[in-house]
Amino acid sequence: MTDAASFPKADAVADELPRFTPLQRLIHWLMAAGIIAMLFIGVGMVSTIAATHLTLVSIHKPLGVALLALVIIRIAVRFRYGAPPLPVDLPSPMKLAAKASHYAFYGLMVAMPLIGWAMLSAADYPITLWGGFNLPPIVAPSRELHALLWDAHRTLAFVFFTLVLLHVAAALFHALVRRDGVFQQMAGGARP
Amino acid sequence: MADPTRSRSLLASLTAIGFVVGGGAAAFAYTAGWLSPDRLTPAKVVDAFAPPGGPALGHRRNHAKGVCFTGSFESNGAGAELSKAQVFEAGRYPVVGRFNFGTPSPVAPDAKARVRGFSVRISTPDGQEWRSAQISAPVFPVSTPQAFYELLQASGSKAPEAMKNFAATHPEIAGFGGWTKTAPWTASYAEERYNGLNSFIFTDAGGKDRAVRWSWVPEAPPVSVPADDIAKRGPDFLQEEITQRIAAGPARWTLVVTVADPGDPTADPSKAWPADRRTVEVGKLIADKVEPEADGPCRDVNFDPTVLPLGIRTSDDPFPAARSAAYAVSFDRRTAEAKDYPAK
Numbered sequence: 001m002t003d004a005a006s007f008p009k010a011d012a013v014a015d016e017l018p019r020f021t022p023l024q025r026l027i028h029w030l031m032a033a034g035i036i037a038m039l040f041i042g043v044g045m046v047s048t049i050a051a052t053h054l055t056l057v058s059i060h061k062p063l064g065v066a067l068l069a070l071v072i073i074r075i076a077v078r079f080r081y082g083a084p085p086l087p088v089d090l091p092s093p094m095k096l097a098a099k100a101s102h103y104a105f106y107g108l109m110v111a112m113p114l115i116g117w118a119m120l121s122a123a124d125y126p127i128t129l130w131g132g133f134n135l136p137p138i139v140a141p142s143r144e145l146h147a148l149l150w151d152a153h154r155t156l157a158f159v160f161f162t163l164v165l166l167h168v169a170a171a172l173f174h175a176l177v178r179r180d181g182v183f184q185q186m187a188g189g190a191r192p
Numbered sequence: 193m194a195d196p197t198r199s200r201s202l203l204a205s206l207t208a209i210g211f212v213v214g215g216g217a218a219a220f221a222y223t224a225g226w227l228s229p230d231r232l233t234p235a236k237v238v239d240a241f242a243p244p245g246g247p248a249l250g251h252r253r254n255h256a257k258g259v260c261f262t263g264s265f266e267s268n269g270a271g272a273e274l275s276k277a278q279v280f281e282a283g284r285y286p287v288v289g290r291f292n293f294g295t296p297s298p299v300a301p302d303a304k305a306r307v308r309g310f311s312v313r314i315s316t317p318d319g320q321e322w323r324s325a326q327i328s329a330p331v332f333p334v335s336t337p338q339a340f341y342e343l344l345q346a347s348g349s350k351a352p353e354a355m356k357n358f359a360a361t362h363p364e365i366a367g368f369g370g371w372t373k374t375a376p377w378t379a380s381y382a383e384e385r386y387n388g389l390n391s392f393i394f395t396d397a398g399g400k401d402r403a404v405r406w407s408w409v410p411e412a413p414p415v416s417v418p419a420d421d422i423a424k425r426g427p428d429f430l431q432e433e434i435t436q437r438i439a440a441g442p443a444r445w446t447l448v449v450t451v452a453d454p455g456d457p458t459a460d461p462s463k464a465w466p467a468d469r470r471t472v473e474v475g476k477l478i479a480d481k482v483e484p485e486a487d488g489p490c491r492d493v494n495f496d497p498t499v500l501p502l503g504i505r506t507s508d509d510p511f512p513a514a515r516s517a518a519y520a521v522s523f524d525r526r527t528a529e530a531k532d533y534p535a536k
């Protein structure tokens with residue numbers, strides 16, 4: 001048996017644990033809320049002919065573009081501060097899955113808004129973010145390109161949502177089952 | 193050695209994770225409408241236009257037959273009193289438009305063109321656009337988008353009583369029905385008056401809102417032609433006539449804005465407003481070139497009536513939102529089917 005008293009208190013350990021910086025954590029949670037909202041707004045707005053259709057579309061576009069701005073800041077911050085290491089005892093396939101899914105997230109967070117923007121450009125719609133303010137088009141009008149981007153926006157949205165579910169499951173698995181501090185690296189709070 | 197408290201809490205943890213993930217997936221499916229087969233989705237509405245043999249791939253799902261025109265909108269400045277949109281400041285703004293009629297078939301004979309359409313996109317130097325699509329009927333057949341869907345189903349139904357039953361539960365259709373039976377026919381797109389029917393809100397520079405509707409009133413005097421005569425004309429007589437007419441000289445329409453009085457039925461396009469409402473002539477549309485649709489400038493335009501400049505917005509009329517959702521589906525499908533409709 002080990003003598004618990006010979007170890008420092010859990011809180012003290014947690015304080016020394018490497019974590020994402022507060023800025024990284026703030027952006028992670030802001031974007032998590034924003035992206036989950038975007039996914040629900042997206043599928044909701046294309047499923048109704050009620051007046052909510054227009055309301056949801058008018059949120060989808062500016063929120064999507066705001067998330068594009070945030071992810072650019074996020075990537076810069078990530079280059080500057082890096083990420084805390086995963087626990088040494090985490091099996092390497094899990095480490096690989098974590099890394100790969102995080103890269104996929106960064107890719108999707110950049111690609112989705114750009115595809116949405118390009119899709120509206122290809123359709124020759126004004127890209128109105130709010131009353132009287134339009135973004136410039138980023139591609140020339142083209143029916144073929146529009147069809148391609150529309151498919152991509154829709155397909156990647158479903159891929160994105162699936163990944164979010166897996167990511168949440170993994171985060172909760174760290175928090176509730178492994179209790180290895182990975183959750184706290186992003187969530188803050190004391191290590192279990 | 194197995195620790196019973198530990199394995200119980202493991203089970204509880206895994207259950208909790210399952211609930212979060214399963215609940216999230218279910219909420220997503222619900223939002224997307226996958227759990228509500230009764231939800232009237234834009235896709236369902238668009239499907240309802242398709243004739244028994246299926247839709248014409250690559251073409252608009254309604255008002256499928258048409259020709260493009262270009263020209264300009266000459267604003268006289270009178271509209272600036274009603275709306276701060278730049279399009280109402282005196283000036284000349286480029287237009288892309290489309291003459292068309294209500295049919296799911298791009299090869300329907302023009303003699304079928306009872307409900308004729310006029311689609312307009314006006315662009316202003318401030319980068320904004322005003323898109324609209326109006327028809328020759330003075331009222332819409334039904335009061336709500338839901339009822340329009342039911343009308344499409346009834347008219348596509350093989351049940352002999354379907355239309356009769358529909359009319360019995362939607363008496364408002366009598367106004368439109370009366371128009372189709374009694375209104376004179378003309379032999380030209382240029383002789384038609386095109387009505388917006390839906391109500392929108394104009395906001396003036398002082399921030400005051402007014403509910404309005406609008407119509408495009410032709411400069412060419414309408415010449416009425418017996419219906420039997422129309423039936424004998426060639427399948428594309430309307431397109432040929434407008435092409436020749438505009439090649440010889442532009443066709444013009446005056447844009448007349450009607451301002452609602454308080455209490456007028458803004459949410460119901462099947463109800464006309466009283467004839468004595470204030471009207472303002474705000475400018476003239478000049479169509480000076482007609483081009484076939486296949487490689488014309490209107491082909492890939494979605495005349496979505498909710499593409500509006502600042503100074504015009506939607507009202508409590510439920511149609512523009514429904515139209516926007518449905519036109520997008522039609523546009524998404526036809527652009528994806530471009531290979532089925534080659535440019536000539």
Ligand code: HEM
Pocket residue numbers: 035038039040041042043046060061062063064065067109112113114115116117120127153154157158160520521524
């Ligand atoms: C994080 C970014 C984004 C996410 C997660 C997202 C997600 C979605 C989803 C789930 C849909 C519904 C797809 C379907 O069920 O068919 C959708 C549709 C759409 N999105 Fe986005 N979106 C994003 C960014 C944007 C941006 C920035 C724009 C435009 C500026 C945009 C424009 C659209 C449009 C116009 C549609 C409707 C397409 C149609 O069916 O006609 N999206 N989006």
Ligand code: HEM
Pocket residue numbers: 028031032033035036078083086098102103105106109164167168171172182183184185186187
């Ligand atoms: C749309 C939603 C989300 C996206 C796009 C997202 C994206 C990401 C990304 C890219 C990382 C890696 C950060 C890096 O290495 O730079 C990360 C880490 C993390 N996320 Fe999320 N996340 C989302 C939602 C959530 C939610 C809802 C939770 C909690 C239930 C969560 C918990 C975590 C945790 C604990 C980490 C730290 C993992 C580690 O230390 O390696 N995330 N997230």
Ligand code: HEM
Pocket residue numbers: 237238251252253254255258290292308309310311325326327332336337340387388389390461493494495511514515518519522523526
């Ligand atoms: C809920 C009611 C309505 C539905 C579901 C509906 C549906 C459609 C669809 C699917 C198209 C093809 C759009 C495209 O592919 O670009 C279309 C075109 C058109 N509709 Fe409607 N419509 C509705 C109400 C109206 C009303 C009230 C008017 C007139 C006041 C109207 C006039 C037109 C015209 C003129 C076009 C041709 C547009 C073009 O040239 O692209 N529609 N409609």
